[in-house]
Amino acid sequence: MTEHGISPDHLSGGSSGGRRPRPRALILAVVGAIAAVGLVVAGATVPINKVIEAPGPTWNVLSQTPEGQEVLTVSGAESYPAGGALRMTTVSVSGCPGHPVTFFMLVDAWLDDDKAVLDRDEVCPDSLSQEEVEQEGQAQMTSSQDAAVVAALMESGLATRMVLTVAGVSQEQTSTSLAEGDVLESITPEGGTTTTITTYTELRELLTTIPAGTPVTLGVTRDGHAVDVGLTTLAPQDQDGDGQADSEGSLLGVYLSASADSDIDAEVALSDVGGPSAGMMFALGIIDELTPGDMTGGQDIAGTGSISFDGQVGAIGGIRQKMAGAAEAGSDYFLAPASNCAEVEGHVPEGMTVAAVSTLDEAVTAVEAIASGDTQALTTCESVLAAD
Known part of the structure; x- marks a missing residue:
């Protein structure tokens, strides 16, 4: 037995005949191990100029936040209880300042159909700090809420000017x-x-x-x-x-x-969510709460799309991730901007029905069709793309 109680056979990998270990082979093995460890460390720590978009959380605008607050609060008029779900969807983004991605995260995203890899400048340019990116997102969120209130009141006839x-x-x-x-x-x-x-x-x-x-x-x-x-x-x-x-x-x-031109207003209790893409779902929630009856018919309907003051539904980013997040949350139906249909086709989660809409009026019609079970009346992305 040699010093420290380790025999030459153990050092040589247990080879027979008691041969002495070959120093060159041992050195190469050690170098290889060090290189492997270095690759792991680099892959885990070196920042990459990419962002990863993944399915984010969803919120039913007719329900409450995890903290027990109403997601949507309407004031200035009588509101009515609403069943079912009108679910706003989000995208979880990694790779902006303060949230770096690693090589291994990047490989995982490339292999996952529900994730997308984008150049960082497309989402959070180097010219903006993380605080500025978040402030811009919050400003867009506030603007979308304001537009949703106006569009909803005009659509429901509760305001005419x-x-x-x-x-x-x-x-x-x-x-x-x-x-x-x-x-x-x-x-x-x-x-x-x-x-x-x-x-x-x-x-x-x-x-x-x-x-x-x-x-x-x-x-x-x-x-x-x-x-x-x-x-x-x-x-x-x-x-x-x-x-x-x-x-x-x-x-x-x-x-x-x-x-x-109305005393009716609405507020949204989601301070950690930014961007304009929930505008259409906010507007639908406001209409449902201000209208007697259950507009959804008890169905779980998700969707996305910006909204303008005059009720135009606009394209958004990350629609594939939003559909995946909605499916995971249990939604059977999804309202998508018609202008996003090229990204929708071929990526609809199994068992989900997608309706394409261009205006808030079309979105209301789609929700009512789903509630009544008349899904044959829904406009599909396939028909939208065929018309183009």
Whole structure:
């Protein structure tokens, strides 16, 4: 027996004949082991310029948070008990500052159909701190709640007029005398007739008939007084870079906030959730709570989509992860923005029915069809893509 009680046979791997260990083989084994440990450590600690999107938690906007708070609280009008579920969905993101991803997490995401790997700049650019990313997400969440209230009240007929207030002016319109807080009342194109503006839809439709570069007079209310303000309309933007304007007509070049001319309001108790993608589900929840009866028919319906003041449902990110999260939460139905249908097709969880919607009105119709069992009436993503 040698020193420390270890025999040469143990060192040589138990080989027969009592041969002495070969130093070169032993050294290579040790180096290999060190390299393997180094790879494990590197894979576990070296940050990568990627983010991973995974299915996140869901919340039934008709129910309560884990802390016992109502997710959605409506005030200023009688509300009615609602059954079933209108489930907002989220995406869990890893890889932004303070939440780095590792090589092993990346490999796992590549092998998991319910996860997605994106360049970090697409989600949280280096130019923004983690605090700024979170603040932006919270601002989008607040804006989506405001839009949901207006859209829901207009859709349900509990408000018929919007108050459109100037929140800012674009750089192209800095010469105008419009002021923050001005309330838009009317528009008169040069040589044309005056149109009273009572909803965002009216404004949008009117502007499609006014060519870019047209001088217009805006009738506004400022500090309780009627004021006329002039400006020249702008050409619509070409955000997709195809050389064509994104819409017909022109733009005012003015940032507007909207509120319903009503005392009814709603608040959402989800301070840790950011982004605009729950707007449609908030709006549906508000309509359900303000309407007698059970709009869902007791069904568990999930969905996603941004919402505009005039009830347009917009595309969102991470829809595959949101469908997976909804399926895991027990939803049998999912409302998806029609503009996301290309990402939906081929990725619908087994047993789930997806309805494509473009407006809040279509979303309400879809929920009512599901509640009545008439799912054949639902618009499918397959039909949306075929029409394109």
